[in-house]
Amino acid sequence: MRPNSLTDCTVAELRTLLDNRELSAKDLTRAYLDRISDVEGVLHSYLTVTEEIALTQAEEADSRMAQGEKGPLLGVPMALKDLLSTKGIETTCGSRMLAGYRPPYDATAYRKLRDAGAVLLGKLNMDEFAMGSSTENSAFGVTANPWDSSTVPGGSSGGSAAAVAAGETAFTLGSDTGGSVRQPASLCGVVGMKPTYGRVSRFGLIAFASSLDQIGPFTRTVEDCANVLSVISGHDPLDSTSAPVPVPDFSEVLSADLRGVRVGVPAEYFVEGVEPGVESAVRAAIERLRELGAEIVDVSLPSTGYALSTYYIIAPAEVSSNLSRYDGVRYGYRTTEGNDLIDTYLRTRDQGFGPEVKRRVMLGTYALSAGYYDAYYVKAQKVRTLIKQEFDRAFEKCDVIVTPTSPSVAFPLGSRTQDPLSMYLADLFTIPANMAGIPGISVPCGFSDGLPVGLQLLGRAFDEAGVLRVAHAYERSCDWHTRRPEPTAASGA
Amino acid sequence: MxxxxxxxxxxxxxxxxxxxxxxxxxxxxxxxxxxAHVNQLNELDTEAIPPTAQVVALSNVFAADEVRPSFPPEEMLANAPDREGNSFKVKAVLGYET
Structure with missing residues (x-):
C-alpha cells in the first residue's frame, strides 16, 4: 500500500481538478507517463507507449477546456487493449502475426473517446488474439499482477487491468469474449464491465469470436465505468450487430439505495472448486447488499456446468473462420521460406501464431469439419439456447444476479500454462453471460491471501443501468476500491 | 475419444x-x-431445442446503396508483406497440384 497520488485518482476526482484549473491535461499526462516509466520494468502492462501523441492530444484537450468545453472524459488519459485499431499506431493483438501492423482506420470506440477528448497513453498487453486467461499467451512477454508480481493479472485483457490497478492510466478499454474484461478486473482489484452484446460498436475491434466479443471499460470506480460506458455506447452503421437502442446517461442511474431491488443468488456458482477465501468474500458482499435494502432470492441456472464446454466449441469454431484472414498476403507476417503458395500459408501460420491460437484454430476446424458439425457445433448452439432460456427465467424472479467473478484469486505465473483445461476453468463463471449476451460487471469485494476478490453482477440484456446501480451502491458501502497496490519485483525473481 | x-x-x-x-x-x-471434456454436452437432451447462433434481435441489416469514398491504394498496400505496383504480390496461384 502507498499514499494516494495524482495517478491514483478516479476519473471523477481528475474531472474536478481539471475543471477547477488546478491541473492541465498536459501535466496530468506527464504524471502518467512518469508513472509508466517507474513501474513498467516490473509490470509490462504496455506494448506501446504513445508519448508524443499523448502530449499532443493533451494540448488539444487543454485548448478545448480553455474554450469552455465540458465533458466527463475531456483531458483524461486512457489506454487501449492492443486489439482496438488505432490509425497509424501499431496494433499487434499480442501476436507475432501482426507485429508492425498499423491500421488504416480507428475503431469506433477509440474515435468516440477521442471526440470526448480522452488522451491516448498507449496500447496494452494481452493474450494473443485475446485467447487466454493470464496474458501469458502474449507473443511480447508476460504482464505481472501489480498486487504480487509473481502472479498473473488475468486475461485476456491483463494489461488493461494491471495498468488501471497500478495507476498507469485513469481508465482503459478491453474486450470480453468469455470473461476477458471481468476476470482480469477481479484478479487486479479494479472495476471491469462487459456491456450487453450489441451495446458498443465493434468496428475496428480485431475479431476473435464474433457472436460473443464485446468491448468494455476498466476503471477504479463504478461511477467512472458508467461515464466511460456512456461515451462508447450506441448504434454504429459500421457494425451491423450494434443495436439501435437508446443509450441512457449511465451516471444518472447510480444510487445508494437498493430498496425494491431483487438480487438473485444461483447455487450453481457456489460449488466445489471455488476457493474458500473467494466464497467468504462474495457471501459477505451478498449480506451487505441485503443490509442496503436489496431482497436476496435463490435462483437456479442448471446448465452453468455446461457453459465452458459450449464455449470451447462455439468460440474456436468462430476463431477458425475469423483467423483464416491471416494468410500473409494483405498485411501481417509472411514467411520468407515458402516454396509455393500452400507452403507459404502453412509456414506463415505455423510461425506467426502461438500455441494457444493454433490449439483453438485446430479445435474449431475439427468442430466444423465434415461429420462432426452436428455433433459438436450444432449441439453447442442448442445448449447455448438452454443457457439463455435459464437466464430469462431467472430474471423473472430477480433484477440482477450475483456470483463470484472468478473461482480463484490471481494464480502464480506459469502454474497453468502446461494444462489448457486448467487455464480454461478460470472463465467458468464469466462465460455464461457471453453465451446469453447479457451485461456483467466485476467490482472489488475483498481480499484473500492479500490478493483481490471480485464480485460479479449480471443483468438483463440492455439493463446495464440496473447492474451499475447495484454495483455502485455496494461500492459506496465499502472501501475495497480505494486500496492501491505498490508494484515491486517478485522476491527471488 | x-x-x-x-x-x-x-x-x-x-x-x-x-x-x-x-x-x-x-x-x-x-x-x-x-x-473428452466437451463431450459432457451429450448428457443433455437437446432434441427439441433450437440452436442459437447469435443473441441480437436483428436480422438482415441493410445499408443504403450509395457511393462512398474508399481508401486510397497506398493506404491499403501500406501493410503488405510484398507488392508490385498497386497489387499484393503472392506466389503463383495457378498451375500446380495441392
Whole structure:
C-alpha cells in the first residue's frame, strides 16, 4: 500500500481538478507517463507507449477546456487493449502475426473517446488474439499482477487491468469474449464491465469470436465505468450487430439505495472448486447488499456446468473462420521460406501464431469439419439456447444476479500454462453471460491471501443501468476500491 | 475419444497450419483431452431445442446503396508483406497440384 497520488485518482476526482484549473491535461499526462516509466520494468502492462501523441492530444484537450468545453472524459488519459485499431499506431493483438501492423482506420470506440477528448497513453498487453486467461499467451512477454508480481493479472485483457490497478492510466478499454474484461478486473482489484452484446460498436475491434466479443471499460470506480460506458455506447452503421437502442446517461442511474431491488443468488456458482477465501468474500458482499435494502432470492441456472464446454466449441469454431484472414498476403507476417503458395500459408501460420491460437484454430476446424458439425457445433448452439432460456427465467424472479467473478484469486505465473483445461476453468463463471449476451460487471469485494476478490453482477440484456446501480451502491458501502497496490519485483525473481 | 496423428494432420491441413511432428503429438493429446471434456454436452437432451447462433434481435441489416469514398491504394498496400505496383504480390496461384 502507498499514499494516494495524482495517478491514483478516479476519473471523477481528475474531472474536478481539471475543471477547477488546478491541473492541465498536459501535466496530468506527464504524471502518467512518469508513472509508466517507474513501474513498467516490473509490470509490462504496455506494448506501446504513445508519448508524443499523448502530449499532443493533451494540448488539444487543454485548448478545448480553455474554450469552455465540458465533458466527463475531456483531458483524461486512457489506454487501449492492443486489439482496438488505432490509425497509424501499431496494433499487434499480442501476436507475432501482426507485429508492425498499423491500421488504416480507428475503431469506433477509440474515435468516440477521442471526440470526448480522452488522451491516448498507449496500447496494452494481452493474450494473443485475446485467447487466454493470464496474458501469458502474449507473443511480447508476460504482464505481472501489480498486487504480487509473481502472479498473473488475468486475461485476456491483463494489461488493461494491471495498468488501471497500478495507476498507469485513469481508465482503459478491453474486450470480453468469455470473461476477458471481468476476470482480469477481479484478479487486479479494479472495476471491469462487459456491456450487453450489441451495446458498443465493434468496428475496428480485431475479431476473435464474433457472436460473443464485446468491448468494455476498466476503471477504479463504478461511477467512472458508467461515464466511460456512456461515451462508447450506441448504434454504429459500421457494425451491423450494434443495436439501435437508446443509450441512457449511465451516471444518472447510480444510487445508494437498493430498496425494491431483487438480487438473485444461483447455487450453481457456489460449488466445489471455488476457493474458500473467494466464497467468504462474495457471501459477505451478498449480506451487505441485503443490509442496503436489496431482497436476496435463490435462483437456479442448471446448465452453468455446461457453459465452458459450449464455449470451447462455439468460440474456436468462430476463431477458425475469423483467423483464416491471416494468410500473409494483405498485411501481417509472411514467411520468407515458402516454396509455393500452400507452403507459404502453412509456414506463415505455423510461425506467426502461438500455441494457444493454433490449439483453438485446430479445435474449431475439427468442430466444423465434415461429420462432426452436428455433433459438436450444432449441439453447442442448442445448449447455448438452454443457457439463455435459464437466464430469462431467472430474471423473472430477480433484477440482477450475483456470483463470484472468478473461482480463484490471481494464480502464480506459469502454474497453468502446461494444462489448457486448467487455464480454461478460470472463465467458468464469466462465460455464461457471453453465451446469453447479457451485461456483467466485476467490482472489488475483498481480499484473500492479500490478493483481490471480485464480485460479479449480471443483468438483463440492455439493463446495464440496473447492474451499475447495484454495483455502485455496494461500492459506496465499502472501501475495497480505494486500496492501491505498490508494484515491486517478485522476491527471488 | 482419442484423435489419431493422421486426423490431427488432416485438420492442420484444412486450417493451413504446417505443424512439426512434435506439435502434432502435443496437439493430439491436448485436443483429445479437450474433446473428452466437451463431450459432457451429450448428457443433455437437446432434441427439441433450437440452436442459437447469435443473441441480437436483428436480422438482415441493410445499408443504403450509395457511393462512398474508399481508401486510397497506398493506404491499403501500406501493410503488405510484398507488392508490385498497386497489387499484393503472392506466389503463383495457378498451375500446380495441392
Amino acid at each position: 482419442e484423435l489419431t496423428s493422421e486426423e490431427v494432420q488432416h485438420i492442420a491441413m484444412l486450417a493451413r497450419i504446417g505443424l512439426t511432428p512434435e506439435e502434432v503429438e502435443t496437439l493430439r493429446s491436448q485436443l483429445s483431452g479437450i474433446l
